[in-house]
Amino acid sequence: MSYGRMHRKEDARFIRGRGNYTDDVRLPGMLYGAILRSPHAHARIVSIDTSAAEAHPKVKAVITGQTLAGLGLAWMPTLSQDTQAVLATDKVRFQGQEVAFAVAEDPYSARDALELIDVEYDPLDAVIDARKAMDPGAPVIRDDLEGRAGNHIFDWEAGDRARTDAIFEQAEVTVAQDMLYPRVHPAPLETCGAVADFDKVTGKLTVWCPTQAPHAHRTLYAMVAGLPEHKIRVISPDIGGGFGGKVGIYPGYVCAIVGSIVTGRPVKWMEDRSENLMSTAFxxxxxxxxxxxxxxxxxxxxxxxxxxxxxxxxxxxxxxxxxxxxxxxxxxxxxxxxxxxxxxxxxxxxxxxxxxxxxxxxxxxxxxxxxxxxxxxxxxxxxxxxxxxxxxxxxxxxQFPYLSPTGWxxxxxxxxxxxxxxxxxxxxxxxxxxxxxxxxxxxxxxxxxxxxxxxxxxGPRKHMDILGLGMADGAELRVHPTGKAVLRVSCQTQGQGHETTFAQIVGQELGIPADDVEVVHGDTDQTPFGLGTYGSRSTPVSGAATAIVARKVRDRAKIVAAAMLEASPDDLEWADGKWSVVGDPSTGKSMAEIALAAHSNLELPEGVEGHLDAVTVYNPPxxxxxxxxxxxxxxxxxxxxxxxxxxxxxxxxxxxxxxxxxxxxxxxxxxxxxxxxxxxxxxxxxxxxxxxxxxxxxxxxxxxxxxxxxxxxxxxxxxxxxxxxxxxxxxxxxxxxxxxxxxxxxxxxxxxxxxxxxxxxxxxxxxxxxxxxxxxxxxxxx
Amino acid sequence: MQVPAKFEYERADSVPHALQLLERYGPEARIVAGGHSLIPMMKLRLAQPEALIDINGLASELGRIAVEGDELAIGALVRHAELLDDVTATDLFPIFRDAERVIADPIVRHRGTVGGSLCQGDPSEDLSAVFAALRATAVIQGPGGTRTVPVRQFHQGPYETAVEPNELLIQLRVPITPGTGSAYEKVERRVGDWPVAAAGAVITVSDGVIAQAGIGLTAVGAEHFCAPEAEQHLIGRAPGEEVFAEAGRIAAEHCEPHSDQRGPADYKRHLAAELTRRALARANRNVPGSATV
Incomplete structure (x- = not known):
């Protein structure tokens, strides 16, 4: 049995200070970026003068919304089919919004450069109280969107209105209560940031950033920036907490990428605590x-x-x-x-x-x-x-399975x-x-x-996608000749302990110790596609993919074991973590023995090429x-x-x-x-x-x-x-x-x-x- | 990434050397001790001093706590944690134990200093109320020698103190009076937070009546962090719940609290009364030989 309490495999590096977070990434020739943010909640940008910042001896580039507009990158799609300014061009729409990006040889100079950028704002009335957002005469925030005359985004409903209202009309007792679930912030101890490295020779872009969804990021970069997807590698290294706040793509990530493309050197951008609280997902x-x-x-x-x-x-x-x-x-x-x-x-x-x-x-x-x-x-x-x-x-x-009145x-x-x-x-x-x-x-x-x-x-892909990407997860499992295994999954741990629990799942299915399973994750060049870690989906989706891919490997092992035992696979049973002839445990072949045989000169039945591995995609029912x-x-x-x-x-x-x-x-x-x-x-x-x-x-x-x-x-x-x-x-x-x-x-x-x-x-x-x-x-x- | 603007750094090796450095760099220089207020402000670039003069090497001169005659002397460089751990100080004045347990967190308390807290002059500073309640005296050294300022005249407004740009706060002196009890009461939104409001009380009971009283208030807009009208009400009266409650009411009347995200002004005014009452009652209970428990 591999299930049960065991210490987290990842903790050895964390408690010894040997984690590798985005801010630990240092590349030769790396530059540093800093973002100038809006002091106003709502203001028209009259002018931006970057000349003094550009004259700073250690500043390599100053990027504004105008720079990005030239590249078609001033706006980017959000995860809800809206658009979001990467760097503001027309107006700023919240306090802390990204206005300019300075790239310099050290973080001090990048920060100094921000003070040399002169932005003239024309302040506008702000819409702060959501209950007044749709008042007649309320300032229109999204005048960038064609035909948008107010601040209404959508109406949506679920359930049976007529039936519900009818019950209320007849009810013996009704109660009502107004309540506010206020705006809060995930506040992970590691803030957001990125290191972008664009190689002009190979055309390959590598981005290190603490993303909960590295594959989705890669695909979106390809769609938005027009870079070929196979030339983009997103690496999500150790993450100091995500809680959902590291699912989306932030303007700073795009700025770091553009900064690297413009300067030809790697660019690191790490936000500070206030930037994290003010500008990232609430x-x-x-x-x-x-x-x-x-x-x-x-x-x-x-x-x-x-x-x-x-x-x-x-x-x-x-x-x-x-x-x-x-x-x-x-x-x-x-x-x-x-x-x-x-x-x-x-x-x-x-x-x-x-x-x-x-x-x-x-x-x-x-x-x-x-x-x-x-x-x-x-x-x-x-x-x-x-x-x-x-x-x-x-x-x-x-009553289970139970169909709820709103369709669950x-x-x-x-x-x-x-x-x-x-x-x-x-x-x-x-x-x-x-x-x-x-x-x-x-x-x-x-x-x-x-x-x-x-x-x-x-979730089930016929109902659930994000920007058209179905929410199914892949998994790949390879057992090496000596019976040690490598599992590759698409989701990324931010503290959930995937390196341990997913190894335990493989161990449980293959009859090997969890310590013999290495879990590879967080690197799009090394892992199969999947939508990431959020909404408590890792174990339900990627964990299921892991169990299924391990069962596929076990099924292949059965064929190999049958060849080893000169028996028919139909005569074998899986017991105590071994394949053995039914009723004869002494014939049992362990996964390590089978793996070695699968890589050996053992003659295998037709249709089995050898080696011991499998891939799968799990689409949750x-x-x-x-x-x-x-x-x-x-x-x-x-x-x-x-x-x-x-x-x-x-x-x-x-x-x-x-x-x-x-x-x-x-x-x-x-x-x-x-x-x-x-x-x-x-x-x-x-x-x-x-x-x-x-x-x-x-x-x-x-x-x-x-x-x-x-x-x-x-x-x-x-x-x-x-x-x-x-x-x-x-x-x-x-x-x-x-x-x-x-x-x-x-x-x-x-x-x-x-x-x-x-x-x-x-x-x-x-x-x-x-x-x-x-x-x-x-x-x-x- | 938060990074400060450019500044010069000097490490003082004695109090006279620190004073020389202050002369040399002028009013744009700042003393750094624990640094737990100044450094974050510099990283946020809310403060951009041209030079920092580090006095952390002056513990032998400024880091002592000792009874000297009928006063307790506390060096300006004494860390919060050292004051909390000093049994002489906390037995004489339990108000120190009460307050230091709720100032920031252990990490900050191991670096932050008593003198730095007072010199920062934050209107919500706990120790400003504590020393005001204790009627302490600040000892300030400058080019011309030392001078003393009653703590109740030390603060001249938010973030403004009696210490001139070329001077250094070196010590706090607290009068020791027999028959004295003290206590501190604070409401915070979470451990380590600045106070929503806090009150300190120091009372001396003699022949069954209150002979001396000190009330310190912070974060409620009390002038010089004290409540003289409420103190006056206590003098000559026998200690008791009704008397303490009335003193609390008077103290609250003379506050000028402002609403902020820690709470609305009316709540802070209420706390000034409630916490003054509670602090007085506990101070009375720890008067040596007090009958009540």
Whole structure:
């Protein structure tokens, strides 16, 4: 067995400081680039004078939008069929937007050059509040788009409106709640950057950059820049966290490439922390109104949702083409409903583009937050315990596979079992008794539940593509003569531990130790095509491809083993990691023995050329649907509004666990993310569009101090569609935890009649909520 | 990549040498000690000093903590972590332990200095409130010798202090009074953050009444980081919850907090009252020989 806890193979280099990140790449003759960014959220560019910068003795090139326009590269397509300025030519549309790129012999001179570039701006009114973006007379942000007279991007709906409305009209009880999932940022500790090296002799372009999707980047560079795809090599070296923020192509990458083409030398560009927070992909920013129709005894019949989605200045959301709101329409959650309907309207604002970054499984995070908050609102309205309301409505194991009212086919689950386990671990009844005692003494304690169903592993290619590229992943496996194997996969690890878990999958299938399997990834010249690592898709898609390619190798090994044993393949069986004649284990041939034979002069049956390898492409038949039950316990100081997370119980079901230690690590990280979003993280903007969270002094990441000792539990319901029954877990905890924390805080504030409070629940916010005077968390605090 | 603009660098080998270097480079030179405020500002190019004068080699002159007569002397180059670890200081004044535990994080505390914190003059600085509550005296050395300035006159506005461009803050002196308790209360959005608001309290109880009181406030727009009207209310009264609550209310009335992303002004004003009350109550509890626990 190769599954189970083993230390991560990649950690040996990380803990010894021997990782190799983009910023570690140093090439002979390398130059350094720096980006001049807009101080304004919305302004017309009157003029750009680069002459003083160009006169700097160490500056090799200064590139502006005009330079790029000459190459047809001033604008580039986004992942949502929109366009985005690489370097602004006409207007700047958000604070921090890229305006010019200086290339110099050292990073100091590149930075000095920026101060020598003189840009004259004519400031315009900015659109900051998404709720006012479609007001008559609002400034039009995208006047570059022909015929665009306003800031509306799209309307999209899912579910059955008529049926949903009919249920609401007849319902015994309805509740409604407005809520904001504010704009947050993935804030990986490694910022974005690139090293571009264009070889004028061979015409080959090599780009090192921390991309979560190296193959998609290569293809897009070929399509956009017109470079032949076989002359482009994208290398994604070690990545210091991605969380979705490293899926897209940023203007800086294009600038580095152009810088290398223009100067004929390699160019490195690394953004700093503020640049990362201000200009790279944000997440969330959904202004939502949820409604539930239910019976008086708490049976939920229908949910409807209206969303106003703030997409920033360019619609750069990364998601399958058919779904402009991602997978938000999984918002009916874990419950047995009669009908559901949502409508989503996307608008432009003068903020950075991006969309679904930050471990959200294509907006499942927003969906889970919406439904789990709404269930608590209903529980409060009916004065029924929130756990009881959930138990009355959770899907039952016999209902799977379950077709949801918005069209998802949930693969497998035992939801009541997971919730009961979480309640047992938490000691739910005791906690409620303690809470009652505390309330009698005027102390504030809250218990919050969240039950989530995730939809991950995009996805079936007939439904899912990004810019026309289907979301199937390749895998190649080669077993060397001595039985050591090399697996090549298209996805790229950013901390998920692929080098370990994928080796374990191969080991499990071939009966060899995981340490005998090398995983090659992140280099487009060395790996098969695939769409990358995001949306918790690596194990569901590339992991499945790995299992299948290993099974192909095993099947070929069977033929070789049959030749070795002078038996018919039909007479062999796979047992204990060996091929042997049925009923005679002493004949067993290990993979190492078979591999050596496959490379030897052994006579092989016709149709088998020798050697031991295989390739495959995995097109997932369905998504996988991990789920979980989370319970959070908080104490709130009524005098200061401070929230202390006392306990957090997380029961996760991600199907078969390949390496439980890595799964638990993923969950720990996601839970910390959830605490951060619930209690402290937000990117707010003042009315002029100034970014109010542009450094780690203002954009807060949670630390160990804010995190309790996580209490983890598990149930295992294998996915019936995945070859090894795994479901993907990278984002589960980020998706499920914010609602648990917020529900706990709102529960603590119940003595004040509080039904809802928007994230982040900072001390000031909680105090104002207690006092019945909440402020907008996405704007400057007045 | 954040890189500072060009600057000269000099390493001082004594206090007189540091003062000579300040004379030589003039007002565009800056002293660097822990560097945890100055260096980030330089990397962001919000500060572009022409020269940095590094005083990190002056620990033997400026890095001591010692009781001298009826004062505790704290060298300007004492690191936050050293003050936190100094049992003499924290036993005499538990307010130091309270405050230093919540200033930044251990990495910053091992480099950042007491003097640097005060000289930065940030309106949200924790130690400015602590020393104001303690009625400490700043010792400043210049070309003409040393002079002393009460800490309550040290700050002359945001990021402005009594230290002239050719001078160096060398020491803080804190009066030791028997029967004194002290405490610090801070609300932050996350550990290591600057305060949303914070209050320090120092009270001396004699014959069952408050003989002396010091209240320090930070991040709430309190002039000179103190609350004299609230202190006045306490003098001569017996310590108790109602008295402390009233002092908190008075302190809050005299603040001028501004709204920012840490919180709206009304919340900060509320915290000034609430945290003053809490700090006073805890200070009272740690007055030596105090009956209450």
């Amino acid at each position: 997440a969330r920013d959904y202004h939502m109104r949820g409604e539930i129709a239910a019976t008086r005894d708490g049976k939920i019949q229908a949910i409807r949702v209206k969303v106003l989605a703030d997409h920033g200045a360019f619609n750069g959301t990364a998601q399958p083409t058919k779904f402009p709101a991602g997978f938000f329409h999984v918002f009916s959650g874990s419950y047995d409903l009669e009908a559901a309907h949502c409508e989503v309207t996307g608008v432009y604002t003068n903020k950075a583009p991006g969309g679904v970054a930050y471990a959200c499984s294509f907006r499942v995070t927003e969906a889970v937050y919406l439904v789990e908050r709404m269930v608590d609102v209903l529980a409060a309205e009916l004065n029924i315990d929130p756990a009881e309301v959930r138990m009355r409505n959770l899907l039952k194991p016999e 086919e949930y693969d497998s689950g035992d939801y009541p079992k997971a919730l009961r386990l979480a309640m047992d671990m938490a000691g739910y009844d005791k906690l409620r008794a303690e809470q009652a005692d505390k309330r009698a003494r005027g102390e504030l304690m809250g218990i919050g539940i969240s039950f989530f169903t995730e939809a991950v592993g995009a 369905n998504l996988t649907y991990p789920f979980g039950a989370y319970i959070c316990v908080v104490d709130v100081d009524p005098g200061t509004g401070q929230v202390k997370v006392r306990r957090f119980v997380a029961v996760d079901d991600c199907g078969v666990r390949i390496n439980p230690m890595i799964v638990e690590g993923q969950i720990h990280g996601g839970l910390a993310d959830g605490v951060g979003m619930a209690l402290m993280q937000v990117m707010a903007f003042d009315e002029d569009g100034n970014h109010l969270g542009a450094s780690f002094m203002d954009y807060l990441l949670p630390t160990a101090i804010e995190c309790p000792a996580w209490e983890l539990g598990e149930t295992v319901t294998p996915s019936p569609t995945h070859p090894i029954g795994a479901k993907g877990v990278g984002e589960s905890a980020t998706v499920g935890s914010p609602a648990a924390v917020v529900n706990a805080v709102v529960d603590a504030l119940r003595p004040y009649g509080v039904r809802h409070a928007d994230m982040p629940l900072t001390p000031a916010n909680v105090w104002r909520v207690i006092n019945g005077d909440p402020f907008r968390t996405d704007l400057a605090i007045p």
